[in-house]
Amino acid sequence: MSATGKRGRGLRIFFILSALLVGAFAYWAYDRYTGFVDAPLSGLEAGESLVVERGDSFARVLQRLRDQGVRExxxxxxxxxxxxxxxxxxxxxxxxxxxxxxTPRTLLVAMRDGKVLSYRFTIVEGWNIRQLRAALAKATPLRQETAELDDAALMEKLGHPGEHPEGxxxxxxxxxxxxDTDLALLGRAHAALDKALDAAWQxxxxxxxLQSKEEALVLASIVEKETGxxxxxxxxxxxFLRRLKLGMRLxxxxxxxxxxxxxxAGNLRKVDLLADTPYNTYTRDGLPPTPIAMVGADALKAVTHPADGDALYFVAVGDGSGRHVFSKTLAEHEAAVREYIRRYRAQYGPK
Structure with missing residues (x-):
């Protein structure tokens, strides 16, 4: 075989080997890549999260992921x-x-689509504003912007200057x-209350x-506190509405x-019932000046669509159920109160 033929044969073998090597490398790279894409990331524990901040480059996000132990x-x-x-x-x-x-795929899809981690905060029916603000201060990772504000400043920040925050x-x-911030969350809750109150009043x-939707809100807060x-x-x-019609105190x-x-202090005494305050409905006629608690939609519906009947009194049954006995006359009510006391003492001892 001539030298030229040998060189040609050698080149063909070289190109074949090179192609095989390139193919093998390409297969290896593809196999590695596909294995990486859908393989669970190592070192993750429940409760971990990745924060992407404004201005972060992709390299910065990846480095933050590395800092949390991901090596894939x-x-x-x-x-x-x-x-x-x-x-x-x-x-x-x-x-x-x-x-x-x-996996890398699920993480990148989530970041592309903005499927961010969400948290929940529940405002409980019957809470007062002090309880609401105390719970909100403990909500994490909600950013706190209202901690240094008193109630008046808070309502001004929310765009409702002069409005009492209760209810x-x-x-x-x-x-x-x-x-998100605590101020933004309160703004949403305020708007939701306005919407629910408007719908109930309409x-x-x-x-x-009742002369206004504000009076409906006040009465609904009393109903909210009276029964669960x-x-x-x-x-x-x-x-309560029949009492208002008759001019009876609530x-x-x-x-x-x-x-x-x-x-x-947890125990309501007779002297407390006689001590006059703007909220004492034993010493004052009509409704108190403001709501006394946060009001749910069901309580709003109750005061705008009350049940028919002729009862003017109610007292707890006394069996621990939370239910009440309703009475038309004072005599019936006094008998129900005596029965309540009897049941209470039988269960808990002298009151």
Whole structure:
């Protein structure tokens, strides 16, 4: 074989070997990449998360992921996957869960689509404003902007200067993210209360002895504090509305307790019922000046659509159920009170 032929044969063998090597490398790289894309990231524990801040580059996000113990994937592989998923340049600011089982694909899709980690805060029916603010101060990772504000300054910040804060935030569960503030959450709760109050007032029964939706809110807060039994709310609302029509005092303990503020020690005495405050419905006619608690939609519905009946009194059954006995006359009511005391003493001892 001539020298030229030998050189040609050698080149062919070289090109064949090179192609095989390139193919083998390409297969290895593809296999590595596909294995990386959908393999769970190591070192993740329940409760971990990744925060993407405004202005973060992809490299910075990846470095933050490395700092949390994730070692899978070369930066080139992450970049390639980001382009493949059309996430390059589209990662959204927020906090993302890093639960065990998270893969590079699921993480990048979440960051591309802004599927941020969310938290929940529940305003409980019957809370007063002090309880609401105390619970809100403990909500994490909600950013706190109201801690140094008194109630008046808080309402001014919310755009409602001069408005009393009691009863102005709808009990509901509110979803928020790491970048949200307590002020924004309260703003949503205030708007939700306004919407629910407007709807209840617009659909109210005719001939209610209430002059405004604000009066409906005040009465609803009393109903909210008087019972936790949903089907009793319209009955209790009916009792109070009939009393208002007749000019009778409401004589409801929760308003007295609210008026006592921090001096209330858990036991309401006769002397407390006689001590006059703007909220003492034993010593004053009509409704108290403001709501006394946060009001749910069911209580609003109860006062705008009260149950029919002729009862003017009610007292707890005394069996621990939370239910009440409703009476038309004072004599019937006094008998029900005696029965309540008897049952209470039988269960708990002398009162």
């Amino acid at each position: 994937g070369h930066e080139l592989e992450w970049q390639l996957l980001a382009r493949q998923l059309k996430a390059a340049g589209k990662i959204q600011v927020g906090e993302y869960p890093l639960a065990p089982g998270t 102005r935030f709808l009990p509901e569960t509110y979803v928020y993210t790491r970048n 659909s109210r029964d005719a001939d209610l002895p 039994i949903a089907d009793e709310r319209p009955q209790i609302a009916g009792v 004589q409801t303990d929760p308003t007295v307790i609210y008026g006592m503020g921090s001096t209330y």
